[in-house]
Amino acid sequence: MKRKPLNNMGEMALAISAIPDANSHHEKALAIAISITAPVEEARALEGIGRCQLLDGRTAEGVASLRRSLAIFERISSPNAQRVAALLQEQRL
Numbered sequence: 001m002k003r004k005p006l007n008n009m010g011e012m013a014l015a016i017s018a019i020p021d022a023n024s025h026h027e028k029a030l031a032i033a034i035s036i037t038a039p040v041e042e043a044r045a046l047e048g049i050g051r052c053q054l055l056d057g058r059t060a061e062g063v064a065s066l067r068r069s070l071a072i073f074e075r076i077s078s079p080n081a082q083r084v085a086a087l088l089q090e091q092r093l
Contacts, residue, residue: 066088
């Protein structure tokens with residue numbers, strides 16, 4: 001299953017500000033996660049995509065992606081929901 005390594009690669013690319021690469025990895029991970037019904041990886045991918053969009057100045061798109069991520073994390077009772085909620089709160093300031 002490549003979705004987790006792709007999300008991990010996206011996170012690593014974000015850490016070094018390689019936004020296009022990070023977004024590409026997360027987009028691929030999202031497609032795989034949706035196709036195999038892996039909600040935690042879907043939410044992780046959406047979170048990564050949202051972070052890329054925010055860093056790229058696409059605030060509205062980033063917030064929408066983060067909201068989708070948060071909804072999934074909350075539905076599956078993931079503690080990651082707190083992290084995404086905090087990112088969304090930062091965007092409201």
